Amino acid sequence: MTDFHIRPGDEVAEALRAGRPVVALESTIVSHGLPRPENLRVARQIERAVRDVGAVPATIGMVGGRLVVGLDDAELTRLATADGVAKLSVRDLAVAAATGADGATTVAATSAVAAAAGIRVFATGGLGGVHREAAQTFDESADLTTLARTPIAVVCAGVKSILDVGATLERMETLGVGVVGYRTRRFPGFFVTDGGFDLDWSVDSPEQVAAVLAARAAHGVQTGGLVVANPLPVDEQLDRDLHDRTLADGLARLERAGVTGKAVTPYLLAHFHSATQGASLAVNVRLVLRNADLAARIAVAAARSAA
Known part of the structure; x- marks a missing residue:
C-alpha cells in the first residue's frame, strides 16, 4: 500500500522535536517563478538566509508523490531542473500524490502542509489574491481561503501587484x-514599496510579531493566518514608472492572448522579466531574501519566548 503521509526531512523533524525555529518555504518559486538556472541558485540562497539567522529552512514540495517538508539538495535540484513539475495548490495534493507526480507547492499548499507538520512561520515573495476583472471571472487565489483556516504567519511583500490589491485586502x-x-x-505592492492602501496595524520587531502569534494562540479565537507585510525599501523597489508601464502593457497582452486561470501569474511575471530586461527578477529575488530573513527572525523570537 502506498504511504501518503507527509515526510519531514531529517533536519526538520529533529528541529520540530527539539522546539527549534523552523521556517517553511514554497517550491513554486523554484519550479515556476524563476528562470533556470537562476532558480536553483536562488533557492539555495533563500535557505541560506534562513540558516544565517539561526532557523532551519523547510522547503516544501512533492517528489514522486511524496510530500516532503524540508527537501534535501537532490530533491530541490530535481524540482528545479525537471520538466513537467506540476504546480500544486491544496486541491491538487491528493491527486498528485496518488499519481506519483513531482510537484511544487503554491503559497496555499505550502501553508496547509507546513501547518499540518507543526510549522508556524512561512516566508514567500508575494501572495495571490483577487484577480482584476474578478467580478466577471470569479478568479481568486486559493491562497486567501486557505489562509482563512490555516494557523500560520506568512511573511511576504504584500500581494503581487498584477492583482486587484484593494479587493484582495477586502477579501482578507x-x-x-x-x-x-x-x-x-x-500595504506593500510586491515590486514596489507602496501598494496604495493603508493598514490598521503595524509591528516594529520580530519579537512583537512573535507576541502577536502567542496572543492569538492564547486567545484561541482566531483560527486563520497572519500576513506580515514586509515592504522593500524605496531604493530597492522597481522603478515606479517602469512598473506601471509594464503592468499596463502586460494586462493588454494578457487579454489579447486570452490567458486565464493558473496561467495568468506566470504569464505576467514572465512579461515583467522580459520588458524590464531582468530588473523585476532582481527585485523579486531581493524581496524573497528579505522575507526569508525576517521570517527566520520571527521564528527564532517565537521559539525563544516559548522556551
Whole structure:
C-alpha cells in the first residue's frame, strides 16, 4: 500500500522535536517563478538566509508523490531542473500524490502542509489574491481561503501587484485573515514599496510579531493566518514608472492572448522579466531574501519566548 503521509526531512523533524525555529518555504518559486538556472541558485540562497539567522529552512514540495517538508539538495535540484513539475495548490495534493507526480507547492499548499507538520512561520515573495476583472471571472487565489483556516504567519511583500490589491485586502478582512505591516502602515505592492492602501496595524520587531502569534494562540479565537507585510525599501523597489508601464502593457497582452486561470501569474511575471530586461527578477529575488530573513527572525523570537 502506498504511504501518503507527509515526510519531514531529517533536519526538520529533529528541529520540530527539539522546539527549534523552523521556517517553511514554497517550491513554486523554484519550479515556476524563476528562470533556470537562476532558480536553483536562488533557492539555495533563500535557505541560506534562513540558516544565517539561526532557523532551519523547510522547503516544501512533492517528489514522486511524496510530500516532503524540508527537501534535501537532490530533491530541490530535481524540482528545479525537471520538466513537467506540476504546480500544486491544496486541491491538487491528493491527486498528485496518488499519481506519483513531482510537484511544487503554491503559497496555499505550502501553508496547509507546513501547518499540518507543526510549522508556524512561512516566508514567500508575494501572495495571490483577487484577480482584476474578478467580478466577471470569479478568479481568486486559493491562497486567501486557505489562509482563512490555516494557523500560520506568512511573511511576504504584500500581494503581487498584477492583482486587484484593494479587493484582495477586502477579501482578507472578510475571511478573518490578520494583516500587519512590518514597520509600515501602508500595504506593500510586491515590486514596489507602496501598494496604495493603508493598514490598521503595524509591528516594529520580530519579537512583537512573535507576541502577536502567542496572543492569538492564547486567545484561541482566531483560527486563520497572519500576513506580515514586509515592504522593500524605496531604493530597492522597481522603478515606479517602469512598473506601471509594464503592468499596463502586460494586462493588454494578457487579454489579447486570452490567458486565464493558473496561467495568468506566470504569464505576467514572465512579461515583467522580459520588458524590464531582468530588473523585476532582481527585485523579486531581493524581496524573497528579505522575507526569508525576517521570517527566520520571527521564528527564532517565537521559539525563544516559548522556551
